[in-house]
Amino acid sequence: MDVRQVVTDRIIAMLEKGAGVFRERWTRAAARGVPRNGKTGAPYRGANVLLLWEAAIEAGYASNVWLTYRQAQSLGAQVRGGERGVLCAHFERRAREHLDDADDVLSEGGVDEAPLTARSGARAGVLLCRPFWLFNLAQIEGLPLEVVDRGVTSPAASQGPVERAMRLLGGCHATIRHGFDRAAYLPTLDEIRLPWPRQFTSAEALCATALHELVHWTGHPERLNRSFGRRFGDAAYAFEELVAELGSAFLLGHCGLVDATVEGHAAYVDAWLKVLRADRTAIFMAARLAEEAFAYIVAREMPALGEAAMD
Incomplete structure (x- = not known):
């Protein structure tokens, strides 16, 4: 799977809905906070934010808190049958010692950084992009109460x-x-x-x-x-x-x-x-x-x- 291309195609589909549509959807989703992991509390970054925002608005989820399938299982919970996860992208940078080291990575949609670093003198590497899937709290059954509470939107600030x-x-x-x-x-x-x-x-x-x-x-x-x-x-x-x-x-x-x-x-x-x-x-x-x-x-x-x- 060329993860970059799959993600790019999804963003393109969002933009093709028209400026008025995606602006309103992204802004409304942003008001619920930056998407974050329900187990670690860590925020998601980059294009993954747009993908998760769009999914939350499309499905009508009340929260921007997400878990992987394995994380849900580790918490004693279970993703409901028939639910589909949101594909996101995870990047890994690897050192590149030899010219052939990049071949397997490039076949998986990675990027060879050698041309980007040749002039600067920096050590070249390979940037690997791997897929992972996330499920919203609303798609998961049996979550501990403290995890469910993380998905509850806090009251609006007193300032307008x-x-x-x-x-x-x-x-x-x-x-x-x-x-x-x-x-x-x-x-x-x-x-x-x-x-x-x-x-x-x-x-x-x-x-x-x-x-x-x-x-x-x-x-x-x-x-x-x-x-x-x-x-x-x-x-x-x-x-x-x-x-x-x-x-x-x-x-x-x-x-x-x-x-x-x-x-x-x-x-x-x-x-x-x-x-x-x-x-x-x-x-x-x-x-x-x-x-x-x-x-x-x-x-x-x-x-x-x-x-x-x-x-």
Whole structure:
């Protein structure tokens, strides 16, 4: 099985539903939290997050907590008959001592890193991508109570979604200027430009649009230094928009802005589909970069008023 291709095909199918559909679904799923393992508590990463979010929304699961079949058995539980798991991707990096060492890995859908490291002088390796399957807590019977409790969504924070978004924006200290005809981030000036607040349809839409541009802002050389070189060519701009799309979905879910829309942005879906169809590794890169941007922004979130007073 070429796991990368299978996962890429599934993401493509999501995007083909249309921007309005996948944005709403991913953001609503994100409001339930990052998917995590019910036994270890560890969060899932990268493209696996998108796959699990989509599966949770499609099936109507109440939680974003998942287990492998064996983990369920180890807890004295059992996946119900007829239930289907969600295929996810696990990456392993192996050292490559000899030229022929990569052959078996490449036959399993792995990537030979020698061409990527030849110029840098770094030691070449092989990146192996293996499949594994996850089941939601709702698909499993006989789970211990403490595991079931992990799947119960905690009550919403006392702070509203708009306030939380403003704390993210304020904590990053990005230069934001209003009074322009459209929203944009200008790397040369390192500033975010937005229309006047009254021009947005709602405060939620203003926050959603500003957070989208804030993801672009993280890519500046003085921050995460996000660049794609010649890999995507003319599609590099569209690929950066895909990173911002995913990053802002993470942020909107984090804030609880589940019904907000990013205003003033053209649809890049066709360009994203072109990139993903040509490169089966692109979605993994985009998801990883989006996660990095999300983590960078959340780490700078201003404390709530009550939390600041307690400090």
